[in-house]
Amino acid sequence: MLKTCCTNTYSHDDNENLINITFISDTHEQHRKITKDLQKGDIIIHTGDFSNGECDENDMKRIQKFLCWFSKLPYQHKIFIGGNHDFAIKNIDKFNKLLSMYPGVTYLHQSSIEIPIKNITLKFYGIPYITYLLGWMFYLNDVEQQQSAQQIEQCDILLTHDVPYHSQHLQNRINEIQPIIHAYGHMHGHWGICQKNGVTYVNGAQMGFPGYSYIYKPIRIHITQNKTVILPDQEKIKIWEDFPIKK
Template identity: 30%
Template sequence: MRILQISDTHNMHQQLTNMPAADVIIHCGDFADNGTEEETLDFLNWFIELPYPHKIFVTGNHDLCLWDAKGIENLPENVHFLQDCGCEIDGIKFFGLAYNHPEALIPDYTDIVVTHEPPVMILDESNGVNWGNAPLRNRVQEIKPKYHLFGHAHDGYGTDKQEGIVFSNGAILDDRYNIINKPHIFEITK
């Protein structure tokens, strides 16, 4: 399975063209900037139309319109809004945690954890500040998924492998809101 990760597009999603082919695209939150319903609908219309067989997204701190949503009506079957819930695609178990929600919700047997927040001290530095979440890091290290995909700290873009877990910050924009980073691509096997 080929996975494409993006995050922190802040209303600039329409500018992402010629993205690589993949089986699953994952957006790790902050698709909006002010969190309005209009921004959210614009993102959803774009995301739904992308030519990927499966699409996953979670909320970020800027996505206020969906913070308390339990689901979104009329999403196509191949679009998964992982708000403190999971899905399974071709035997790979995904779990998405809503922004600033308790990490204890992440099930033990998860292959790919999708959050907006980074784990503390792993690809979480931006403007000299570590924006990561310590309890989240502890939970991820406890359950040992294959991947933890996130964003939030724009200047923390990159990947790092620790204790068999691939950590990936997929922030597309830098802290000045310029598109400077490319989407991450991962080949996942069950």
């Protein structure tokens, strides 16, 4: 059995009229390093790669360590998706059984959840897929990418592991449904925010590359009750005028 997660002290900026959402990603089994930089809030989202890509007998222990930590964070709602390193999810029966032990945590896989909060309802839709790196977890070929993108429902906040500019099918679907926010990770070093055509894109990848050292802080965004995005102080976040790299 794993030890009980330790208790931590967090700062917070409560506001009864704003929904605050914290975005993290690509923690690669170093999630505890970011704990000190997390603020108490309404919702926290992890967009994949909580593990390092190993596929062995310790898979379930890796998931349990992550879920133990994630479930204890001081947020009312906790949502995550998988990433290309998260081979542990491959054993879906064991994964679902373990996940059931953490009722406060939601895992999305080509699925959605609606969360009533502060007099509004936010709909989240999540997919873990990547568009290249054949042989890695959640890889899709072009036909499969198109099928997955077409299944994405109208939502307020779209969660993917891969970046939007790696798939034309994904870009097309985003243009159709116009989410308030599209959150992702995968590309280390492209941490930050980009606003294009009414969509706020958030890359929350924490670790640098190569080396996977903890460099980039969690990204915290506020949403008003009319679903307008309030960005963080620009001194604390990288604001990209356009996507840093296009395929």
